[in-house]
Structure formats: structure tokens, C-alpha cells
Amino acid sequence: MSRTRVKICGITRAEDAAAAISAGADALGFVFFAKSPRALTAAQAALIIASLPPFVTKVGLFVNANAxxxxxxxxxxSLDLLQFHGDETPLYCESFAKPYMKALRMREDIDLTAQLAxxxxxxxxxxxxxxxxxxxGTGEVFDWERIPSDLSLPLVLAGGLRPNNAGAAIAACQPYALxxxxxxxxxxxxxxxxAITRFIEAVSAADRRED
Structure with missing residues (x-):
């Protein structure tokens, strides 16, 4: 069975991290952007990360941060993956010698092919x-039909996802992860x-239907 991965982002408490892992989350996101209501300090994140079991991907989210x-x-x-949500250049993203994921916001005039290149x-x-x-973190869904089926990179889908639309997202986009x-x-x-449990259950049910 093909399996859609799940990242629970905006973790600020150890008990939430534990609940996400218990429910089957593959990755946890920590927001290092002061303007976010989900922001935390490096020291706070380090305490949570120290409590995690192995094989959980720790992702650090940044927005136009000073290098x-x-x-x-x-x-x-101890972060495994960097997630850049601002206007960071490819050279900047590559400069930390860590795997990274680039977030692109689906504005009307975006040239996805050029951005992916x-x-x-x-x-x-x-x-x-x-x-x-x-x-x-808008909490809003964009039109998934705008996503080409032949993306050159694995697709992580975000934006307004919740337990009651996770299955539809998988059916529409076949993403690598939500x-x-x-x-x-x-x-x-x-x-x-x-809600985390219901979300991951919805993902698993959708994966079974896709097979």
C-alpha cells in the first residue's frame, strides 16, 4: 500500500509531540518565526526534541531569517530538515548543509515550473x-486542480487541511505528504x-482507497 506521510506542524508542547507520534505522525514541525502564534525558541524546541523517540523527522520552519x-x-x-517559507534564494537554502523543503504560496501568477527548476x-x-x-498558516484551502500532475519534486500539500478534507486532498493530488x-x-x-488521530486515520483510509 502506498502511504501518504503526515507532518504535524506548529508543535509547542511536549505532550502534543507525544500525541502526534502516538497517532502515527512521520514528522513534527517547529516554528522559528517570532510573528507566528506557534513560535517557540530554540531552547524550548530542544527540550521537546530531546524527549522524542527515534525515526521521527524534526523540521525547523523559518521565514526570511538571518542566516x-x-x-x-x-x-x-537537532533538526533533520529545514523548511523555508519566505523569499529565500536557492543559494541561501543550500547554505546550511541540511536537507531543505521550499514552501511556495499558490498566488495566481506563480510559475511553478520555473520555481521548481x-x-x-x-x-x-x-x-x-x-x-x-x-x-x-492561513487555514485556507487553495484550488488543488492548479497543481500539475508531473511535479519534478515530491509534493507536500498544506493549506486548510483538517480531518474532514484530508481524504479529498489525497484523492485529488496524490501528494507525498500532508x-x-x-x-x-x-x-x-x-x-x-x-483531531490529530482523526486526521491520520483519514489519511490511512484514503491511502487504502487509492490502492
């Missing part, structure tokens, strides 16, 4: 909803264990 700040976080936190060194591309002035944050929360930065 020295990224290196400072990397010195404190520019960031060909990325491990994956994350496609998210576009909202002016908001780098991510990235969810607000759709499994009881409040910004506070995850709901039941």
Missing part, C-alpha cells in the same frame, strides 16, 4: 495557500490529540 539565526538554532536543536536541490516542495502578507497545523488545534499552538 546566523538559522545556524544558532541548528547549534541548539530554481529550487531543484530541495528535498520536496510544499504548496500552501496564498494570502497577502501571511507567509503560511502538512497540517491549525486543522488539528484547539487553539493556536495547542494541538488536539483527538
Amino acid at each position: 546566523d539565526y538559522v545556524r544558532e538554532v541548528l547549534a541548539i536543536c 530554481a529550487y531543484s536541490s530541495a528535498s520536496a516542495v510544499l504548496l500552501d495557500s496564498y494570502k497577502a502578507g501571511v507567509p503560511g 502538512d497540517v497545523s491549525g486543522g488539528v488545534e484547539s487553539a493556536p499552538g495547542i494541538k488536539c490529540a483527538d
Whole structure:
């Protein structure tokens, strides 16, 4: 059976990390962007990461961060993957000697082919909803039909995902992974264990149908 991976983003508490892993999450996201309601410090993230079992991918999310700040976080936190949500250049993304994922917001005039070519060194591309002035976490779904079927990088789908539309997202896009944050929360930065479980169950059910 093909399996869609799941990343639970915006983790701020050890108990939420534990709930996500218990439910079957493949990756956890930690937001290092001060303007986000899900932001945490490198020291806070390091404490959570230290409590994690093996084989869980730890992802650090940054938005137009100073390169020295990224290196400072990397010195404190054991991150496996960097996720860049701003206007970072390919050269910048490559400069940390870590696998990275580039988030692209699906604005009307985006040239996906050109963007994917520019960031060909990325491990994956994350496609998210576009909202002016908001780098991510909009809670809004974009038109999945705009995604070409022949993307040159693995697709991580984000934007307005929740337990009741995860299956439809998989049926429409066959993504490598789904990235969810607000759709499994009881409040910004506070995850709901039941919603996480229902989300991952919906993903598993959709994978079975796709097979």
C-alpha cells in the first residue's frame, strides 16, 4: 500500500509531540518565526526534541531569517530538515548543509515550473495557500486542480487541511505528504490529540482507497 506521510506542524508542547507520534505522525514541525502564534525558541524546541523517540523527522520552519539565526538554532536543536517559507534564494537554502523543503504560496501568477527548476536541490516542495502578507498558516484551502500532475519534486500539500478534507486532498493530488497545523488545534499552538488521530486515520483510509 502506498502511504501518504503526515507532518504535524506548529508543535509547542511536549505532550502534543507525544500525541502526534502516538497517532502515527512521520514528522513534527517547529516554528522559528517570532510573528507566528506557534513560535517557540530554540531552547524550548530542544527540550521537546530531546524527549522524542527515534525515526521521527524534526523540521525547523523559518521565514526570511538571518542566516546566523538559522545556524544558532541548528547549534541548539537537532533538526533533520529545514523548511523555508519566505523569499529565500536557492543559494541561501543550500547554505546550511541540511536537507531543505521550499514552501511556495499558490498566488495566481506563480510559475511553478520555473520555481521548481530554481529550487531543484530541495528535498520536496510544499504548496500552501496564498494570502497577502501571511507567509503560511492561513487555514485556507487553495484550488488543488492548479497543481500539475508531473511535479519534478515530491509534493507536500498544506493549506486548510483538517480531518474532514484530508481524504479529498489525497484523492485529488496524490501528494507525498500532508502538512497540517491549525486543522488539528484547539487553539493556536495547542494541538488536539483527538483531531490529530482523526486526521491520520483519514489519511490511512484514503491511502487504502487509492490502492
